[in-house]
Amino acid sequence: MTLTGFSGIVVVILFVGTMIAFYLIKRDADRTELREIRGYRKLTREIGRSVESGTQMHLSLGWGGITGSESASALAGLSILKQIIKESAVCDYPPVASSGDATVAILSEDTIRDTSQAINIQTGHRSTGELVGLTPFSYAAGTLTTIRSPQVSANVLTGWYGNEVIYLTSAGERQGTPVIAGTADLPSQAIMYASATDPLIGEELFVGGAYLGGGKIYEASVNAQDIFRWIVIGLILLGAVLNLLGVMDPFSSLLGGVR
Amino acid sequence: MAELICQMCGKPNPKDQEVCRHCGARLTPLEAAPPEDTPRENAELPSSFEVPVQPDPGEDDDLSWLDELREEDSDEQTGRIIPEPLDDEFEEDEETDWLERIQRLNTEQEEDLSVEDQGSEGDFPSWMTAELGDPGVPESEPAAEEPSEPDLPEWLQVRTDELGLEPSPAEEREQFFGPEQEREPEPGPEPDAVPEPERKPAPEPDQPPLEEPVQEELSDGEERLDRFQETPEAPEGIQTEPADRDELEKPAPPLDEEQDSAAREQEEIPERTSRFPSWASKIQPGQESPQDWEDEDEDIPEDLQFLAGFTAEDEDRVDKKPAELPAEEPPRQPERTVDPFAMEEEEEEELFDDLFEEDLPSWLTSAVDLADQPAEETISPGDLPGWVEAMRPVVEQTDPTGYSDEEEYIENYGPLAGISNILPAEPDIETAPEDDKAQSSMSLSVSKTQRDYAELLEKVIARESKVRAVTEPEALPTQRILRWLITLVLILSLSAVIIFGGGSEQGEAAFQAERFAGATALHEIIGDLDQADPVLVAFDYQPALAGEFHYTASGVIDHLMSRGAYLSFVSTQATGPTLAEYFLQSTQEKHDYTHGLQYLNLGYLPGGGAGLLSFSIAPQTIIPLAFDGSNAWDSPPLEGVESINDFSLILILTEDPTTAKLWVEQVQTASTPPMGMIVSAQAEPLIQPYFQTTPRQVSGYVAGILGGYAYENLSGEPHLAHAAWLPFNTGILITASVIFIGGLANGILTLYRRQRGTEGGDYS
Amino acid sequence: MNLKFRALISTAIVIGVGVIVLAGYFLPAITAVRFILLRAGLVLAAVALLVGIINLVGIHLRKLSSDQSNSGYSLILVIALTITLIVGAADMFQTYMFGKPNFQMIKWVFTYIHLPIETSLMAVTAVSLIYAAAYILRERLNVFSIIFFFVIILVLLTSFSISSNLLPILQSARNWIVGVPALAGGRGLLIGVALGSIATGLRILTGIDRPYGG
């Protein structure tokens, strides 16, 4: 086993351990001790509004698959979809999910049906997890149809995107419906930052479960993220100081090449 | 010693007392004989009996009406008629009814209401005046035209006790001394009361108690009325003004026998006079829209003032269902969204505001709405088909309750009229006897503040069932003109340059070594290649960026081909193989490379990072055949290549920094050949670090059209980048200025709106 | 099988497969097993793609039958898809039956239909991007959006080849900004995204999140 492999295993075990530790020591289950994120505050309000006015939420999961390196974005999107369904349990129309990857489309359909069944609301025969296109721009063109629907009152874009995301955000702007958007790809994050009404920057995309009432364990995983953030900051500062003092590549053996 | 309860203030007085010690009202009726010429009706009750509102102990200024009242009483006793100083709104009606005056006093003390809200008595809709027994119109008048069913249907004639009004003394006494039967008859002057209708035997237990409770109520009601009549009748000389002067002048039609009996019947069935509670009197007919009621806000006590403020516009929005909201309504209402999860004060205020809109209990508002509905809107009775008419039996007149003489039920209303033994079309409102008791016990003497709180509670309950449409959030209006302006300027300028400008032949621009260090390094690496060196080229960009990569990569690939290198194309995108063919066909025609000889298309490498890793370890097993199905590894371009390390150069074309990172991290090891990249301009900031690390993970890179232009300058061969140089620079100049001007204008607009304090963008 | 029992099986499979593939990243001994699973995942993803296309066609056929307002476009989509599939199948049949691969027809469809539309869609984004950049100070007026706005203008102006002669200072400012602060922010964002991805993946591998309908 290489040193890097060992470091990787240490990271995984430490992360899971921290998550479980926070879960156990967290006192008050329903009091979330997380900073406010404007995108999720707006999302919660839009869920309430869609339940009140009998309209539908539209969640788009991007065109990234789940077997490639962009799988984290799609999995985060599916987690947010699950929380939205739970939050809007008493709505007339369950949320509609569109995506540009077949696997993610099937998973979104399963998530909608099983979560609805778990909190026994009828989704009826209408399949609400749709594959709208298989290339990035055909996915964007297909999603425009859903955004234009007068039934949709808000759009949530969480997944893997490219330049075509500008179509979705400007269609939301033309329609006058809010667009809450987040992705892991940096160039499309810059486009979302400029054109979405409520952008989710950087890793804010991955904490949707905790902000939408996922429960103690989700908040524990966010706290674990925070702990690792400070470990990384410590390592950077330590490495920079050692580097300055002439120690070449202080941790490269630990963090070096993978194979 | 038995006591006399004063009619006015309800307080007990010694038996021998004539005038109430507390409020000075007469306790014993005057024994004067009614004058011949005024028909009994004149002695009829004052048309609308207003229960004086119990002044709050704290409100001293409200007692002035009592003093006035006392003076009037003394005038009455002396028989003098003092013309009342008329307010302008009563100019045309001479004030004679003391109860009207009290009502007017009530409204004056409350607030100095605007004139149009002060409905004079005449403003009451005809159904109310008819209902209230228009003082001016003699009772008998209705008999002339077929007992004038008041416009109000029977079910609207609500029993007084339903209104939770103050119990009459008889009821109070009943509460204390139990129902009449058990008590011995009350001593006291027997009024020439209307004979009580005999009490009907209690209905058999299995028979549905159809009318019984109503009967009982009626008898109570009658009793109260009789007793009421004992109280001081309309003081002599106080003529209650006719609602309408013409009615007065209309000669009373001669009463014939039949009408007279109908009139008497009319009397036996006491009018269910609806006595309006004091707060209802403020709701003048014709006053529907909340806007008018809002003016009533001033009556609302201070501590409830904050709840006022529900405007008509919100009323419209609440009534309008979302589906009815016009779909194309770009400038939307200001954002005042009610969020059941986390309400802000502004929304809480709005929620309570709504409470003040519906003063009246729902049964009354529907009555008012019915009265206000224009004639054509009321549902016209369907005309029955001829055969049904023919089937209906001819039945003699039954009494309103539908019971013929033989106690058999015959339907009176609707299409089944005349048919016996069927369920009554108009279900009687059954109220269990106890309800009455509960109702009557509820009607305690309450102060004004308590009444307001009761109303508030009533509205909160009524509010629960009402679905309130949530208001739309405010969305900044889309600037369509700005979008069209941008389109026009950009396309016109680029088209003009493309049509008339032509490309830039020579590299006028000075070459910046520092900025294009990546291009320099890549140029050197390709320059070192020999004839037939195998080069792996990955076409990992989206078809959408084909345009940019034609301009950016054409110079580099041209340089490769001019060096005679053998190319092998691979792609981790499904559209990559075809893009590679299209690229060669449209940009490198002059080199005449043939598939299978100088170049080979290995096709699509699925699996992303994992696919790359397995391809880098065992390429032949991962991609056994070429894209066109031919055997790849025996052809000249891949001669002698066993693993990825046997290539002389790996060149990756991608616009996605993640794909670039995958190639670097999954494929590159210490022994892999140099790795060059041709990236889109958007990926440059993230690829640069791989070039700056030592040792370099990326040996050289070209980014965007400018990178391609710089590379073509290095190789001295102008290619597509030079052709696009002028339109590209024009586009950049136009774009920078449009963004600068547009951005500045929007920024200033937002600052200006911030100065004016209106909500603009977000200032977090 | 009721929902609970099926969920248990799925969760067990996810944890089993996930731990093996993850271990393959760190333990070279298990890398081979990891490749087998990855290749299996690749084939299953390809099969899922065909299922997805059946889902896509099904949705549009349902729109046709329920004749909603946009059903005409669904008809066009289904026709375009069917014709392209037939053309492609003919090409593949030719390749595998006669061994003479040419894929000319599918290449024609890609070059003259797929490519022009996709590059035009990319071109149209230029206008939307300018509009978004010009509109951001209306949407959000704060220090950060002002910095964002002026960095865009600086990078654009310095990409203007002619200006490099006139304003060398602008060029070096651009190189420094893209090379140092932009890179620093990019690194911070990437590390943050990595932490988020680790948390999301581990939530699934520990059975907390079950997007597969558990």
Added chain:
Amino acid sequence: MAPMSAIDFIGITLGFLLTILIFSYLLGDNPFFRLATHIYIGVSAAYVALVTVNNVLIPRLITPLLTGTDSERLFSVLLLIPSLFLFAKATPFRKAGSWVMAILVGIGAATAVGGAITGTLFPQLLGSMNSFRLSTGTPQPFFVRLINGLILVIGTTTTLIYFHFGTRSEPGRPNRRKAVIDKIGQVGEIFIAITFGALFAGAYLAALAAMIDRLSYLWNYLNDIGVQILSAF
């Protein structure tokens, strides 16, 4: 321009028309744009399906069954079973395919964690640590490298601190982070704004290149057609 075959001429004309239909979106959403995009969705879906069958299913599932070695044949058979179950997802009995989706989710989650650790976290961490050894072709004076390195370290750490989620919750007060974390976070947000500005400008330059490519295509087409029409007379 080489003499154009009829089929190519039809193709180029078709490309010209489709480009005009897509450009009509600049004036606003309209039926022409929707027509072109729906054609595109159908064509691209079929194209991707064909490439996937041709490059993945045939060479990795069907060919090994027919001509592969025993182990390859066994592997293909083992793969065939879950594949058939996966087709159940297109039928009302979609529950039958859940366990196959579980395999894909397991692989996806592991790839997300493994790829994030080995592909992003470690390399970026190393890069940040070595911020002070910047070499960009031309040797920079130590002082400049020191300042740049310092800004790189400050930028990376403050950006990370900006994302800090945890707060100290006091009863009766909304959740707020410590003041010092907020202040540092704002410095991080400045770096984020600069990064997004640079990336946004790059994205625009790519779109501008596409616009120039399309306008040149339209002009070349009109030019060629005009020449051909004129030469025909």
